[in-house]
Amino acid sequence: MSAAGVVDPARVVDESGRVVLEGVGKRYDTVRGPVDAVADVTLEIAPGEVAAVVGASGCGKSTVLRMLAGFERPTAGSLVVGGRPVRGPGPDRGVVFQDYGLFPWLTVAENVRWGPRRQRLPRGVVRRRTEAVIETVGLTRFADRFPGELSGGMQQRVALARVLANEPAVLLMDEPFGALDALTRTSMQHELRRIHREAGTTILLVTHSIEEAVYLADRVVVMAGGASVGVPGHVREVVAVDLAGERDVNAPDFNAVERRIAALVHAGTDGPGGGADAADRA
Amino acid sequence: MRRPTAALWAPRLGRLALGLAVLALLVAMWHLGVRGEWVLVFDIKMAFLPEPLDVAVLLWDFAFGGVNDDAFSRTLWEHLGASTLRVLAGFALAAVLAIPLGVLMGRFALVNAALDPAVNLFRPIPATAWVPLVLLIIGFGSQATVFLITLSAFFPILLNTLGATREVSPRLVEAARMLGTRPAGILLRVVVPAATPGIVSGLRIGLGLAWVILVLGESNGIDTGLGSMITLAREQVRTDRIVVGMIVIGVAGFCSDRLLVLGLRGLFGRRPLMRAA
Numbered sequence: 133m134s135a136a137g138v139v140d141p142a143r144v145v146d147e148s149g150r151v152v153l154e155g156v157g158k159r160y161d162t163v164r165g166p167v168d169a170v171a172d173v174t175l176e177i178a179p180g181e182v183a184a185v186v187g188a189s190g191c192g193k194s195t196v197l198r199m200l201a202g203f204e205r206p207t208a209g210s211l212v213v214g215g216r217p218v219r220g221p222g223p224d225r226g227v228v229f230q231d232y233g234l235f236p237w238l239t240v241a242e243n244v245r246w247g248p249r250r251q252r253l254p255r256g257v258v259r260r261r262t263e264a265v266i267e268t269v270g271l272t273r274f275a276d277r278f279p280g281e282l283s284g285g286m287q288q289r290v291a292l293a294r295v296l297a298n299e300p301a302v303l304l305m306d307e308p309f310g311a312l313d314a315l316t317r318t319s320m321q322h323e324l325r326r327i328h329r330e331a332g333t334t335i336l337l338v339t340h341s342i343e344e345a346v347y348l349a350d351r352v353v354v355m356a357g358g359a360s361v362g363v364p365g366h367v368r369e370v371v372a373v374d375l376a377g378e379r380d381v382n383a384p385d386f387n388a389v390e391r392r393i394a395a396l397v398h399a400g401t402d403g404p405g406g407g408a409d410a411a412d413r414a
Numbered sequence: 415m416r417r418p419t420a421a422l423w424a425p426r427l428g429r430l431a432l433g434l435a436v437l438a439l440l441v442a443m444w445h446l447g448v449r450g451e452w453v454l455v456f457d458i459k460m461a462f463l464p465e466p467l468d469v470a471v472l473l474w475d476f477a478f479g480g481v482n483d484d485a486f487s488r489t490l491w492e493h494l495g496a497s498t499l500r501v502l503a504g505f506a507l508a509a510v511l512a513i514p515l516g517v518l519m520g521r522f523a524l525v526n527a528a529l530d531p532a533v534n535l536f537r538p539i540p541a542t543a544w545v546p547l548v549l550l551i552i553g554f555g556s557q558a559t560v561f562l563i564t565l566s567a568f569f570p571i572l573l574n575t576l577g578a579t580r581e582v583s584p585r586l587v588e589a590a591r592m593l594g595t596r597p598a599g600i601l602l603r604v605v606v607p608a609a610t611p612g613i614v615s616g617l618r619i620g621l622g623l624a625w626v627i628l629v630l631g632e633s634n635g636i637d638t639g640l641g642s643m644i645t646l647a648r649e650q651v652r653t654d655r656i657v658v659g660m661i662v663i664g665v666a667g668f669c670s671d672r673l674l675v676l677g678l679r680g681l682f683g684r685r686p687l688m689r690a691a
Contacts, residue, residue: 203588223594233589237607237685247593280686298593 148214148224148301149179149334151200157208157364158195170195171364173209175353179301182328182335184345186397187355192365193338196355197306200336201227214301223247226295230307232287234279240290241266241275247298265293268327285316289323296331303335310340321347342393346386347379354396369396441466464654473658486655489643494666496638500556500631501624501670504563508620512568513613516575521605526576533572541566541627545634554635562631567620574619578612579605610687614678621674625667640666 156173159166170192177183185193198204200211202221211218213225221227226247234243245262253261266275269289279287288308295303308324309317321344328335339345345352352371357363371393380386445467446452447460454460464472475481479488519526519533541562552558582605590604606613632641640663647655678688 201588201592203591221588221591223592225592227588227592229585229589231585233583233585235586235589235604235607237610237687246590246595250594250596250599278684278686294593 146214147179149332150212150214151175151177151302151334151336152212153196153200153209154212155209156196156199156206156211158192158199158204159207167359168364169359170199171208171357171366173365173367175367175370177334177336177351179334180332181351182337182349183351183353184337184339184349185353185355186339186342186345186393187365187368188358188397189340190358190360190365191355192358193355194306195365197227197304197336197338200302201225201304223251223298224301226298226300226303228288228291228295228303228305228308230310232279232284232291234287234290234294236279239276239278240271240282240293243279243290244293244297246294251298261297261299265296268296268330269293269323283316284312285320288312288320292324292327296327296333300333303333305335305337307338307340309344317344324348342390342397343381346373346375346390346393347381349373352393354393356397356399368399371396462653464657469654469657469661472654473661476655476658476662490662492638493640493643494662497628497632497640497663498666498670500559500639501563501621501628504560504627505567505621505624507560507564508567508571508624509617511564512571512616512620513575516572516613516616517579517601517606517609519572520576520579520582520609521601533569537569537573541630545630549634556636558634559628559631559636559639559641563624563627566623566627570619570623571613571616574616575609575613578609578616581612582608607687610682611689614688618671618674621670622667625663625670629663 153173153175156170157168158170159168161167173192173196175183185196187193195204199206200213200218202218202225218225235246238246241262244266245258248258248261263272266272269292271286271289271293274282274286279290282290288311292308309320312320324335325348335348337345337348342352350373352373354368354371355365356368357365359365371389373389375383375385375389444460444463445465447454448463448465451459451461471481475483475487477488477490481487515529519529544562544565548558548561552561586604586608587600590600595603628639629641629644632639633645636642640659644656644659647653647659675688682688
């Protein structure tokens with residue numbers, strides 16, 4: 133993990149992990165007329181960077197992630213990953229869901245090799261990759277178990293391994309640790325940092341936890357608004373997390389960043405611009 | 415390992431004993447009712463029934479002979495075999511048609527829109543209402559019986575498959591798509607396995623119905639089969655043979671369901687593809 137949001141150049145071999153959003157908007161047609169869930173989101177994530185998106189419920193952070201995943205189409209703007217416009221879901225963008233989304237009738241190993249199998253990779257490659265990523269997430273002893281036999285934390289490891297087996301350019305994580313207990317959550321955060329150090333994949337992490345965002349991300353994207361507020365979801369501010377070395381959630385500088393982001397998140401419902409003032413007051 | 419196994423089996427054996435005790439009680443009441451010439455609700459005249467012991471002896475003779483040694487003796491296997499073949503043929507045909515159709519209707523709105531009105535119009539027509547028409551357009555015989563069984567087993571399998579397919583978690587489909595699965599793979603590798611517990615429920619209901627419809631189908635112009643045996647017994651006013659036929663059908667239906675469940679369990683192994691049966 134590089135400090136100060138600067139990406140280690142040795143690790144970035146290509147541009148396939150670059151994420152560019154320009155003026156992205158999502159409008160839903162409802163019975164009471166069109167509703168803008170998200171409007172004018174412009175954001176660039178460098179290859180290998182970890183970006184966290186925080187914001188109140190309904191601010192559209194998951195919608196942005198789902199559009200990047202290709203599950204939903206934007207109604208405005210463009211999303212480009214690795215130089216190619218997003219047209220639908222694809223193995224270059226692995227998604228980790230809050231509720232895991234594992235195939236319950238398949239074993240851990242079968243879940244993990246699903247992706248490589250669908251890419252029709254040679255059997256040897258499939259086997260090696262499967263074994264390697266299962267070892268990465270520490271589940272070698274559980275390779276022949278079914279997801280229903282595993283704890284939530286272990287299931288989420290399987291979900292992560294399943295995506296890593298496809299060697300994606302970008303990891304899209306939607307509240308990945310939200311369903312886990314506090315202890316498991318902390319250990320999964322450590323593990324994600326370690327895996328990111330090894331794989332160097334670009335990560336977009338949507339989370340409710342500001343602490344998690346500050347602990348994991350190079351930059352934290354604070355979103356605000358949302359249909360319930362009457363203002364489309366939008367990016368209020370992007371905060372660079374300039375913390376050197378191993379991050380300590382109890383360190384004063386860590387807490388300072390956390391407080392600043394919390395102020396931005398909670399800065400009322402006054403739409404674009406208002407948030408920054410509120411943050412200054414805090 | 416022995417102790418936990420015993421701990422698991424003891425309550426199951428206890429429940430089995432309870433179920434058998436109730437059965438024994440029913441048989442005892444049957445015996446007393448016939449002896450005492452009870453008249454029950456619906457004006458059921460128990461005196462017209464054969465006694466359980468006589469039925470047991472006749473059942474033995476039906477299966478193995480050695481008691482009456484008449485035209486009825488030792489013919490169980492022939493009747494049972496013919497009936498089982500018809501049930502299996504009708505059931506298999508219904509499953510082969512209903513499962514793919516249910517998956518397609520559950521997954522594609524256009525297919526559903528095309529077929530839903532037809533399905534819901536035909537579905538409420540009971541097999542009994544089909545019989546006169548079937549006898550005219552197909553004629554007496556095995557084919558008519560198999561047709562009626564197929565027709566009756568078709569709808570529960572279709573509707574269960576359809577419902578289970580619709581309820582497949584969209585999350586699983588999303589997961590498959592983001593892992594690079596093609597549309598055909600999503601249908602065959604995600605939707606079908608995810609819907610399997612519901613499909614299995616439909617198959618079990620369909621197979622049960624197949625035995626129900628059997629008697630109806632075999633009551634016309636068929637020589638061998640449990641249904642035709644019962645029909646003949648009714649014409650001869652042999653309540654004892656009717657009861658024997660009923661018992662055999664009940665046991666056959668029960669066994670076929672157990673065999674289906676055991677077979678699928680063997681096929682699926684430890685994979686959670688079935689509701690607890």
